[in-house]
Each structure stands twice: as C-alpha cells, then as structure tokens.
Amino acid sequence: MKISFRSVGKTNEAYVNDGISDFTKRIGRYFPVEWKFYPVPKNSQHLPTEGQKKKEAEMILSTIHPDDFLVVLDENGKQFNSVALAKFLQARANESRKQVIFLIGGAFGVADAVLQRADFTWSLSKLVFPHQLVRLILAEQVYRACTILNNEKYHHE
Amino acid sequence: MKISFRSVGKTNEAYVNDGISDFTKRIGRYFPVEWKFYPVPKNSQHLPTEGQKKKEAEMILSTIHPDDFLVVLDENGKQFNSVALAKFLQARANESRKQVIFLIGGAFGVADAVLQRADFTWSLSKLVFPHQLVRLILAEQVYRACTILNNEKYHHE
Numbered sequence: 001m002k003i004s005f006r007s008v009g010k011t012n013e014a015y016v017n018d019g020i021s022d023f024t025k026r027i028g029r030y031f032p033v034e035w036k037f038y039p040v041p042k043n044s045q046h047l048p049t050e051g052q053k054k055k056e057a058e059m060i061l062s063t064i065h066p067d068d069f070l071v072v073l074d075e076n077g078k079q080f081n082s083v084a085l086a087k088f089l090q091a092r093a094n095e096s097r098k099q100v101i102f103l104i105g106g107a108f109g110v111a112d113a114v115l116q117r118a119d120f121t122w123s124l125s126k127l128v129f130p131h132q133l134v135r136l137i138l139a140e141q142v143y144r145a146c147t148i149l150n151n152e153k154y155h156h157e
Numbered sequence: 158m159k160i161s162f163r164s165v166g167k168t169n170e171a172y173v174n175d176g177i178s179d180f181t182k183r184i185g186r187y188f189p190v191e192w193k194f195y196p197v198p199k200n201s202q203h204l205p206t207e208g209q210k211k212k213e214a215e216m217i218l219s220t221i222h223p224d225d226f227l228v229v230l231d232e233n234g235k236q237f238n239s240v241a242l243a244k245f246l247q248a249r250a251n252e253s254r255k256q257v258i259f260l261i262g263g264a265f266g267v268a269d270a271v272l273q274r275a276d277f278t279w280s281l282s283k284l285v286f287p288h289q290l291v292r293l294i295l296a297e298q299v300y301r302a303c304t305i306l307n308n309e310k311y312h313h314e
Contacts, residue, residue: 015176022172081283125282126238127298141284
C-alpha cells in the first residue's frame with residue numbers, strides 16, 4: 001500500500017522541510033511514500049474564494065483514481081487520536097488498498113466536490129494551522145502510526 | 158503582560174528551531190516573550206516514571222510565582238479553537254496579569270502537583286505530538302492569537 005501526501009501550493013518552506021524530509025524517509029521503512037504538490041491554479045488569486053477552490057478541485061480530482069482511498073484534512077472532519085490513526089491505516093492495508101492519499105487543501109480549504117469524493121475527512125485539531133505546519137504534523141503522525149503498528153518505542157501514552 | 162514558554166528537556170532540535178525562533182520573534186511585536194528550558198533532573202532516567210515526574214514537578218513549581226497564570230499543555234486538557242485562544246489571552250491581559258506561562262511537560266507528561274497548580278490545562282489535539290513539535294505548534298498558535306487580537310491578515314477561517 002502506497003501513502004501519497006498531497007498539498008496545494010508551494011513546496012515546503014525551509015522551516016518545516018527538514019522535519020518533513022526526515023519523517024517521510026522514516027515512513028519509507030514501512031510503506032512506499034511520496035509527496036505531490038498541486039500548483040495554485042494560474043491567475044486564480046484574483047478569483048473569489050469559491051472560484052479558486054473550484055479550480056483547485058478540478059485539478060485535484062483529475063488525479064484521483066476510483067480505487068484510491070482519499071483522506072481530506074479539513075477542520076470540520078473527525079478527530080483521531082494517534083492509536084486510532086494507526087488502526088485506520090491498518091484497516092486500509094487489510095482491505096488491500098493500493099493507495100491512501102492524504103490531501104491538504106489550498107489556502108481556503110477544499111471545495112465541496114473534493115469533500116464529496118473523500119472517503120474520510122480528518123481534523124487534526126480544533127486549532128487552525130498554517131498549511132506548511134500541517135504537512136509536518138501529518139508526516140510525523142503517519143510515521144508515529146507506523147511505529148505503533150510495529151510495536152516500536154517511538155510512541156508512548 | 159509577559160508570555161513565558163517553558164519546556165522540560167533539551168533545547169530546540171534543528172528541525173523545529175527556525176520556526177520557533179521566527180514565531181517567537183513575531184510574538185515579540187505584541188508581548189514580551191521568552192523561552193525557558195528546565196533540564197531533565199540528573200540521574201532521573203533510572204527512576205520510575207512517577208519519580209521522574211515528581212522531580213521535574215519540584216523544579217518547575219519552585220519557579221512559578223503565586224500570581225503567574227499557569228497554562229499546562231496536557232492531552233487530557235480542554236481543546237481551544239484559534240479564536241478562543243485569542244480571547245483567552247485577551248482575558249488574561251484584561252485581568253492585568255503580569256505573566257502567562259505555557260508549560261510543556263517532560264517525556265511522560267506532568268505530575269499531579271503541577272496539574273493542581275495549573276490555572277488552565279490545554280490540549281492541542283487528540284493526537285500525541287513529540288515535545289519538539291509541540292513547541293513549534295505552541296509558538297505558531299500564540300502568534301496567530303496575537304494577529305487575531307489585532308485584526309491582522311495572518312488568520313482566516
């Protein structure tokens with residue numbers, strides 16, 4: 001099962017890049033893993049928020065296959081604890097999923113069309129984080145989940 | 158009102174240090190701000206968890222003044238959203254508090270004695286984060302709260 005992290009916007013800023021690279025490498029011991037960045041659609045900065053989200057949604061949805069398991073990070077989603085995230089990943093592997101996608105939307109969140117395609121909508125916290133920091137938190141949590149599934153020492157309650 | 162971030166253990170690791178430094182500097186535009194690190198008590202690695210927490214608690218409590226407002230970060234605390242955090246800070250300023258302390262405990266959380274002294278116990282998320290990452294999240298959220306209080310552009314819902 002491959003893990004695909006996807007995010008709209010610039011590649012990683014320096015202040016999170018070392019951490020993201022490190023945790024992503026570590027995830028690679030357990031699952032094939034990648035990061036894909038969707039560019040902010042051209043000239044969309046001048047569109048109203050909904051128009052911008054719609055353009056992003058078209059681009060995103062064109063790259064999602066019907067059998068991908070799509071997790072969208074959204075503040076209105078359901079919260080997990082770290083053990084529940086581990087169980088969630090295990091359940092996807094048990095279903096023989098080929099790919100789990102974790103998608104971080106653009107600056108204004110994701111369009112309804114993307115939320116409708118989502119197999120699961122996940123909220124990291126009630127707090128709003130910058131997208132760069134969400135990437136780091138996401139990579140760390142997925143790495144943590146891998147160590148939980150393998151009974152390794154990294155996580156303790 | 159001064160904001161004092163406190164954490165048990167090593168100073169910042171490279172992977173979070175740039176972000177913490179940057180957000181802390183930015184907070185400094187709104188409030189006097191500092192980071193204080195409590196060393197892990199000597200030889201405590203060989204103590205059982207409760208003994209280690211007790212030693213840490215003695216050290217921490219000896220540095221807290223009666224009129225400090227102590228916020229302890231703990232996974233069993235109450236969650237805020239970012240706007241509520243801003244209101245919380247404003248309420249402390251309105252009370253003319255001299256200092257608000259945000260305390261991140263040691264590897265095994267904080268002892269009951271510290272939780273009893275706490276004026277507020279705050280949970281960032283249901284997820285467990287490494288302490289280094291908690292520092293970065295905390296600095297970013299307090300900076301975000303400052304921008305919310307000043308109607309600046311950084312935060313949008």
